[in-house]
Amino acid sequence: MKFISLNKSYINGEWTEGLSPRRYDILNPYDHSIITNVSLATSTQLEGAFETAKQVQKEWAKTSAEERRRILLKAAEYLNDNKADIVEMISRENGGSQIKANIEHHLTVEIIEEAANMTDEIYQVREVPSGMEGKINHIHRLPLGVISSISPFNFPMNLSMRTIAPAIALGNTVVHKPDVQVGYTGGIILAAAFEYAGLPKGVFNMILTDLEEIGDGMLDNPIPSLISFTGSTPVGQHIGAIAGKHLKRVALELGGNNPFIVLSDADIDQAVNAAIFGKYIHQGQICMCINRIIVHKDLYETFITKFVERAKSLPYGNPLDPSTVIGPLINDRQLEKVQGIIEEAKQAGVKLALEGERVGNILTPTIFRDVKSSDRIAQTEMFSPVVSIISADSDEEAIEIANDTIYGLSSAIFTSDLEKGERFGLQIDSGMTHINDQTVNDAPNVPFGGSKMSGMGKFGNPWIVEEFTFTKWISVQSKTRQYPF
Structure with missing residues (x-):
C-alpha cells in the first residue's frame, strides 16, 4: 500500500525519525490490525520545527503570488493522481466509508484550489482618506508569520488542509500536528x-x-502567532486560555449539538432522506452531524416511523466494502464512552425507538424518542450513530428548542415556505443554517464557523484571509505639518 514507508515526521523538508523511545501503532479501527508503527517526535524536535518555520518564513513571504499558486496546484495534482490510494487509506486508517473517503478527498482538493486564489491577497495596498492635510494613509496586508495547526481524527485531510493551504498561500509557514491515530x-x-x-x-x-x-x-511556544485547532470544546477552552495568556490569535472550530428541524409544512419524505444522511455519514463522527431532530407534533409519529425504518436498513461493516454506510468508531474508548451515555439515558427512562448493537467496533444506529430538551442526552454531543428525537408543539417552539444548547455550529430547517425557513434560520443561534438540507455542508468559499461554545473565527475564502494575515497602517505626511506646541 502506497505511503506506508513514509511513517515519519516531516521537519525542514526531511522525513525524520522521532527521537522518543516510545512508539505508536496506527491501527485500522475496523479490525484493529496494525497499519504501521511510528516513532514519536519529542518536545525538542517540536521546538526545532518551530525554529525552522520561523527562520524560513520571511524568505517564503517574499515569493511571488504565482510561485505560491503553482506549488499549491502541484500539491492538488499529487492528491488527484493518488486518489485511489488515498481513499483506501482513509477507509483503513479512519474507518470512513467509501462515500466518506471520496467526499473528504474532494473537499481537500477544493480547499487547495481555493487557497490558490488567495495568493495575491498579501502585499495589497489600500489607500483611505485622511482628515489631516497632506497625510496619505496606506493599509497593508502582510503575512502573519508562523501558524500552529492541530487537527482531529474524524476528517483529518480536509480539516488539516483548510488551515495549511490558506496559511501557505498567504506567505506563512506551518507546524502541524495531526491526531497520531x-x-x-x-x-x-x-x-x-x-x-x-x-x-x-x-x-x-x-x-x-x-x-x-x-x-x-x-500552544505555549513563543514563535507561532496563531493557533488553529479543530476538536472538542473542552480542549478548545484550554487552548483559548493559554492563547489568551500569551496574546496569541486563535481559530477554533469546536463541538456541536446540531438541530435538524422539521416544521409543520415540511416534505416529510425528503426530510427523512436528508436526516438519514446528515446523521449517519461517517457514523455521526462529524462536528456538523445532526445531534437532535426536532419535529412538529403533527408530523412526529410519521417521521419517527419512516426514519427508524430507514436507519434499520443501513448496511454496516468493513468500510472498504462500497456498500457500507456505517463503519467503526475510531477506537474502543470512544465506543465505550458512547455506550455508557446510552445506558445512562435508558436508566433515566428515556425511550428508545431503535436500540443499536455493538458489532466489533461498530455501533449500529440508536434512536431515542420523546426526548426532552433538558435530558442529558439531548445536551450531549454524541459523535456516534446515536440521535435524539424531540417533539415541538409549534414551529416557534421548535426554534426555541434548537437554541437550547451551549453550542452553535450548524443547523437545518425543513419547510415548504422558503421565506419562512430563512426567517427562522436567522433566529437560530448558530454559525450556519441550511434550509431544506441537512447539517453537514462545507465549501471553501463560505464562512465556516460557529457561535457560542462551538468556536471562534471563520474558515473559508475570503474570511480566512483576515484570520491569517496582519493588517498594518502606514501614513505618509507629504506636506509639512504644523504642531500646536
Whole structure:
C-alpha cells in the first residue's frame, strides 16, 4: 500500500525519525490490525520545527503570488493522481466509508484550489482618506508569520488542509500536528504532496507525536502567532486560555449539538432522506452531524416511523466494502464512552425507538424518542450513530428548542415556505443554517464557523484571509505639518 514507508515526521523538508523511545501503532479501527508503527517526535524536535518555520518564513513571504499558486496546484495534482490510494487509506486508517473517503478527498482538493486564489491577497495596498492635510494613509496586508495547526481524527485531510493551504498561500509557514491515530491522512500524505510540489524546506513541518511527549508545546511556544485547532470544546477552552495568556490569535472550530428541524409544512419524505444522511455519514463522527431532530407534533409519529425504518436498513461493516454506510468508531474508548451515555439515558427512562448493537467496533444506529430538551442526552454531543428525537408543539417552539444548547455550529430547517425557513434560520443561534438540507455542508468559499461554545473565527475564502494575515497602517505626511506646541 502506497505511503506506508513514509511513517515519519516531516521537519525542514526531511522525513525524520522521532527521537522518543516510545512508539505508536496506527491501527485500522475496523479490525484493529496494525497499519504501521511510528516513532514519536519529542518536545525538542517540536521546538526545532518551530525554529525552522520561523527562520524560513520571511524568505517564503517574499515569493511571488504565482510561485505560491503553482506549488499549491502541484500539491492538488499529487492528491488527484493518488486518489485511489488515498481513499483506501482513509477507509483503513479512519474507518470512513467509501462515500466518506471520496467526499473528504474532494473537499481537500477544493480547499487547495481555493487557497490558490488567495495568493495575491498579501502585499495589497489600500489607500483611505485622511482628515489631516497632506497625510496619505496606506493599509497593508502582510503575512502573519508562523501558524500552529492541530487537527482531529474524524476528517483529518480536509480539516488539516483548510488551515495549511490558506496559511501557505498567504506567505506563512506551518507546524502541524495531526491526531497520531490518523497520521497518514492527517499529516503524512499532506507532507508527501507538498514535497512533490517543491515547497521549500521548512515551510511545512509535520509532527507525529502525542501530548505525553509534547504537553502544551503546540500552544505555549513563543514563535507561532496563531493557533488553529479543530476538536472538542473542552480542549478548545484550554487552548483559548493559554492563547489568551500569551496574546496569541486563535481559530477554533469546536463541538456541536446540531438541530435538524422539521416544521409543520415540511416534505416529510425528503426530510427523512436528508436526516438519514446528515446523521449517519461517517457514523455521526462529524462536528456538523445532526445531534437532535426536532419535529412538529403533527408530523412526529410519521417521521419517527419512516426514519427508524430507514436507519434499520443501513448496511454496516468493513468500510472498504462500497456498500457500507456505517463503519467503526475510531477506537474502543470512544465506543465505550458512547455506550455508557446510552445506558445512562435508558436508566433515566428515556425511550428508545431503535436500540443499536455493538458489532466489533461498530455501533449500529440508536434512536431515542420523546426526548426532552433538558435530558442529558439531548445536551450531549454524541459523535456516534446515536440521535435524539424531540417533539415541538409549534414551529416557534421548535426554534426555541434548537437554541437550547451551549453550542452553535450548524443547523437545518425543513419547510415548504422558503421565506419562512430563512426567517427562522436567522433566529437560530448558530454559525450556519441550511434550509431544506441537512447539517453537514462545507465549501471553501463560505464562512465556516460557529457561535457560542462551538468556536471562534471563520474558515473559508475570503474570511480566512483576515484570520491569517496582519493588517498594518502606514501614513505618509507629504506636506509639512504644523504642531500646536
